[in-house]
Amino acid sequence: MLKKGLKPYPFDKYGATEIRVIDDTDFACEGDDPFATLQLLLVNKFDVRAITAASFLHQPGSVQLSYDKILEMLDVMGIRDEVKVLMGSMPMTSEDEYETSEAAAFIVEEALRDDPRPLFVVCQGAITNIAVALTIKPEIADRMHVVWIGGESYPEGGWEFNLSGDAIAARVVMNSDVGLWQVTAKAYSMMRVSFAELYEKVYPCGKMGKWLCEQLWETNVRFASMRKGTPMDLDPKEPEGYAHFANGEMWSLGDNPVAGLLLNSQRHEQIIMGAPYINDDGTYTLRPDNPHKIAVYETVDAQFILNDLFARIKYQYGES
8 A cells, every 4th residue: 555755666556465454563662663654654455554652661651762763764654644553452461451542442443344455464572462452362373364573482482572572462362263473583683784774775765764763873872871881781791792693783674574474475384283382481382283273484594685675765765
């Protein structure tokens, strides 16, 4: 669906099937979410029905921070009045206790809407809003498909940032019947990009490219400040040390598989398994006989996804 101020692609006319997308994102948490949301918005066959703001770090006010940051990017794009942005819920306190939200209500509404186009709900953080929607109306499970960036590698699992944002919600989704593609930390960590490459390929692309890079670089400073004085700070002996993260030279655009897998499901990378039980510490109890089958990605084609992202940014915002 062509949005105001964006150009059609010459290949749009060649029969692409339009799909509905709801983008659920902890947008203000760290700097990769805007790149993923932008990629979704720049694909004309994706009808982005709404962007729903998610919480992060169990912090009160984090949903509002995500909401405000989403609006900031839409202002830069000049399409604020074209995209619905909705407030989400704080993490579930139990499988039966949760905060309702306009985000969860909209997921239910959109799933129940009479529309022949497939609905994909993609999640770039804690999966709370999707879990609440499935709890409110379990019958929507067979009317949508979920793509989630979250969870550690199989078979053990363990602590992982997005899953830790709401392990109860992840358990609810795994225990539902919804179609799910899970992109684990092993896969999304493959989405590494250097700041030098971003400076070459994204920063020159108008005010959008400048905003994308600068908000990411500012995030790097914030994360580096949080790490300062910790055991991993500048210690090459630490596996999570200086050259790993927030070192001022690279980031992982780990949320962009939500767009890349909708462009191409990379089905040969899928591992089909029974949905596991999610323990409170993020580990998995495997259930191979579970009839609820999910597709797990332990690898993704990072080059394909990043090349598409950079090409779209250049086409839409680069100099003629």
